[in-house]
Amino acid sequence: MRFSLSCANMWNSIKIFFQQHARSHKLVYPGTVSRTLPIPDHIQRPDYSWKTLKEQRKCSAIEIKNQQQIAHMKMAGSVARHVLNLAKSHVQPGVTTEAIDRLVHEEILSNGAYPSPLHYKGFPKSCCTSVNNVVCHGIPDDRQLSNGDIINVDVTVYYKGCHGDTSDTFAVGEIDDSAKHLIATTQECLRLAIKNCAPGASFKVIGELIEDHAAKNGFSVCRDYIGHGIGSYFHGPPNVWHVRTPRTEQRLMESGMTFTIEPILIEGSAKTKVLADGWTVVTKDGSRSAQAEHTVLVTDLGSAILT
Template identity: 50%
Template sequence: MVRSLNIIEPVGRFWRTNIKRFGVYDKVLPAATTPSRLVPDYIVQPDYVTNKLVFVNKKPEIKDEEQIKGMRSSCTLASNILKRIGSFIQPGITTDDIDELAHTLSIAAGAYPSPLNYKGFPKSVCTSVNNVAVHGIPDLRPLKNGDIVNVDITVFFNGYHGDCSKTFLVGDVDDQGLHLVHTTDECLRQAIDVCGPDVPFCDIGMRIYRVAKKNKLTVLPAFVGHGIGKYFHGPPDIYHTINHYPGIMKPGMTFTIEPVLSHGKENTVILDDGWTIITEDGSRAAQAEHTVLITKDGTEVLTK
């Protein structure tokens, strides 16, 4: 999820090149892609597809046992699809191939791939390679040895959305890339450890900020986690850096934590497609995401 902070409109031309200051990798731009994939009529579609309405709660929802059961089901499916994709990724495949696999697995399970047609997004997953921070549109560029690629999966299954993402290594990634991906995973792990009943939401961002700073990495502040359920995005907003967002966690709340880190500065650029967001300085970015449930005893990771 994106909020309007530190996002700069594109200026000039961005080149494919090796950025040695941040490691050795190819800087990428959007490439040609295929048409949106079709969803059979028997698959139940979310409201933003059927009637073009995006429902937003006014305050964080506390779910009952039936709703939590629905969230567990959708999140388990999303996690299983992400694991299948992880074993599929290798040099030579395209991010459009990843989209095709995720779409096929979602439909086979009776689920709708949530990103498809959400506010006009044209594909079934987001795939963000190297200097693409978030919301990369799957395309026909082959992945190369040394790339990193985040795959962001959300499925709408039995009336609930389940959401998770992971940054995968493509072949042999340089040490700086490994450090970036591993630290991002550690930020997510420690953020989840912070969570529990009556914990302020803002504690998540403080923990992530400290881990990133210790490892000399930058949290990209424009991207936040979000409440999730029958709706794709809603309160609370989960900030991943120092913040003063109000409110505390209560049992029954479900939300995503999804920090984005880079080697460079925090500014990002939205490209002309209206979705792809890249780092302004060309540095690589990595993201990791889970959907969590606050319980009376602590936290349950629904997308583990």
Template identity: 50%
Template sequence: MGFPASMSSPPSLLQLSSSSSSWSKSALFSVAPISFSPSTVKNALCRKRLVILSKRISPLEEAMRIRRERELQNTTKFRKRPPLRRGRVSPRLPVPDDIPKPPYLGSNELPDIASEHQIHDSEGIVKMRAACELAARVLENAGKLVRPSVTTNEIDKAVHQMIIDAGAYPSPLGYGGFPKSVCTSVNECMCHGIPDTRQLQDGDIINIDVTVYLNGYHGDTSKTFLCGNVSDALKRLVKVTEECLERGIALCKDGASFKKIGKRISEHAEKYGYGVVERFVGHGVGTVFHSEPLILHNRNDRPGVMVEGETFTIEPILTIGSTECVTWPDNWTTLTADGSPAAQFEHTILITRTGLILQFRLVLSMMVSLKPRLISLSVRDSTIRVCGLRLACHHNSDKLD
């Protein structure tokens, strides 16, 4: 449909249907609600009008639409910022010979996703917890380094040193040829950013993804940090992304369907007009880095239910704009196709016999997560937190394994 060349923009529906407008005198257009009667359309067609069907929306939907439009207008600020550029990548850092290494080293090919689910006995849970607590400590210390002018390479060096000082191996290093010990994903980088000499800028957001291999178990955690004076739009994106994760976690219990997680995350993200990236999924984690089940964060019909002793990750990525992505020639760094910002949070969940959900609060580095918050014993909102593990009481809240 065209519009007069003298107009700087197309007339709105209100203008087209207004009796005070010169457009109504020409009788070219007619607006009908979605609940129109057949006679309404018939009469309009007889008068050779173009019928425009409109749908009534609730006040809440209208408020969210306006909020989303304003946020999209804010993306022009992001586009004015220089796009992410790759800096110089320094050589990989050495790991002492006496530190045990994961089996995937020595190949630049990505390992296959293991078909077996990660189900642990009591000894395995203890080892998983130790790996997760170490990853959490490293992540929190790495987050303290986030400030303008710091390079992601400096963050990588600090993370690498903390991990090997604890007698663990940095899981990303050498995984499918990944050249660094941590993933650092800035602004429009969805995930898997390679640390380099680029300096962080005031107003950036950065996801730091730490994974350690300790006593034969992978502990993985990530979090999106704010660098300096960050805009309200970016703060909201980061906040809602973490809320999406928490809503997915709230559904977890023995016998629950995995597909409900994606539905709950999508519903919350859509309330704020954000997109959920479908390409990257959660998965099993434990003695292997990535295994079944794969956890989709969007609406889906994938079969499968949670079972006792199982560990898996939930790790949504939300974007302000497009959910489509592009990958740099390094085959790792993945950015939003339109350059709009993205944020990610991830956790690993353990389902127990009593119906308690033991959450190692972490997030994925290559696609996984676990992130203990290292809190001493406390009880709040039917949740018991002990040494960084969170026990969400769903059934027998008086019994702990």
């Protein structure tokens, strides 16, 4: 009898635990994707030919930007930040990710810039929108945002011959405390990493700081997607890891280097998978993720955020 009561109590405790920790968000799956939006002829376009992409992958040198390149990157970064802020102001229940993409597309063009994701390796839209369990590279579609969702909007623009890349994760309506903590910790990880970028610093410090701060707050860090060098090219050296890894770039930071730092923190397991569309990355266990990103310039005195 005592054993039966004990089992019953244990079972009730398990049920209560799962009720309290039941997934409070909706799993997101790709919806219907509309046609690609047009680009006017007067907009300067980046070269996304396969030949150029192969040349970038072969390049191992980390580019040191001159003053003119830095000035142009600041302009591109400023446009990207403006567009991301505009996108944030339209994040609310009932809005489709497709509508956010159209807004981003039109605003980038109105600033005389090109939406960098569009046509990059075949990507069909002008920004990435990653909701709830979507880790990154979500394709904007006809899905409406729901109260309680979280969404990462990733904006990159090509302007004056340079790319500016930034993203952040936003609340849709009222979100739960766990989601708030996830977003805040992701942003803290990004700030910590940037604060420690300076001439002579090792790139490995970025992954060490992010992984430790995430773990301290109960989150895992996505190992599958990393930051990257940026400039006249969208993606190039160095590789910027957000976790400890023997593959971390061995070269030290130098004034004039520009790269992105873009940690993705996950509530559950860090394991991910790519869906059949070839782009959308989701968590294998359905847990939520958040990402924050800036384009960073190493300066003589430390670092500067370009976005």
